[in-house]
Amino acid sequence: MSKQDEARDQAAAEWFARMRGPGALTHRAAFDAWRADPANRQAYEEMEQQFDEAGVLAQSRLNTLRQRTRPRDLTGAYKLVGALAACVVAALVLSLTIWRGGQAETRYATGLGQIRAVSLADGSSMVLDTDSTVATAMRNGRQQVRLERGRARFVAAGALRVEAARSQLDGHGATFDLALGPQGGLALTVLSGQPRLSGPAARLLPAKATLTSGREILFGPNLSTVDIRPASKVEAQWPSGLRTFDQTPLSEVAAIANRYNSRKIRLADPVVGALRVSGAFRVTGANDLANGLAAAFGLIVTPAPSGDLILSRASA
Secondary structure, eight states, X not given: OOHHHHHHHHHHHHHHHHTTSTTGGGGHHHHHHHHTSHHHHHHHHHHHHHHXXXXXXXXXXXXXXHHHSOTTOHHHHHHHHHHHHHHHHHHHSEEEEEEETTEEEEEEEOOTTOOEEEEOTTXXXXXXXXXXXXXXXXXXXXEEEEEEESEEEEEOOSSOEEEETTEEEEOTTOEEEEEEOGGGOEEEEEEESOOEEESTTGGGSOXXXXXXXXXXXXXXXXXXXXXXXEOOTTGGGGGGTEEEEEEEEHHHHHHHHHTTOSSOEEESSHHHHTOEEEEEEEOXXXXXXXXXXXXXXTEEEEEOTTSOEEEEETTO
């Protein structure tokens, strides 16, 4: 990659982050002027594409990125994804580095509706779900992450250790989702590999049980109970902001979307909530989703005084 291409890609990464920040409207004119250059526009479109790949990095393990990257420099693409993640995190994800016991600890937090990819120092990566917080540190040459709130997907490289609810997961090359539940509960979904669980949560598992892909393990409040069930294919898509529903009750669709939006989708009556939704929808935009659902089912969208969106039957 030439220095000119590298500079253009870096500028595209900066514009990508800036235009997804709270001051995007104030930068619109300058952004449009910069993107008017065909080479800049191409770099920006590739940036959007690569960021979409980063959003599902945990599942793809960069295979799709390898196929889509510009052939002139594959190594540069890896650096670019890392630079993009760092740029977006700096602009849109609260990041704070503090020192504890002589060691640096960096905390990342996403706001409502944000889903962000972060590259870690050991080559591992994580995707933070909406309204989530993690703390990261290198200790004795080992990458450690502490999940403090919400949910995250981890793609472990080497000896990544993730701590949550007084328990630890050693990644060993595995990919998994980890979420904190109500009252000290924990949810674990293994997507690939076999991470090792230790601590109080591990003692609830059946003897000789292994953490295998395709299963969701739910630990109840204060790690008092355990329930193992098939993992949800709908929830597995969360890093992309999209969900593919198959005869899913509209009430469940609204509940998922309401986790990502300050403007909530409300249902006028149980009959509306019982409608079955099939298809792919982006859940990170309440207005577009509500209008899409209304069009699909012949419903009416009515703004509430609070700003929420009420879905009701046309005949009601």
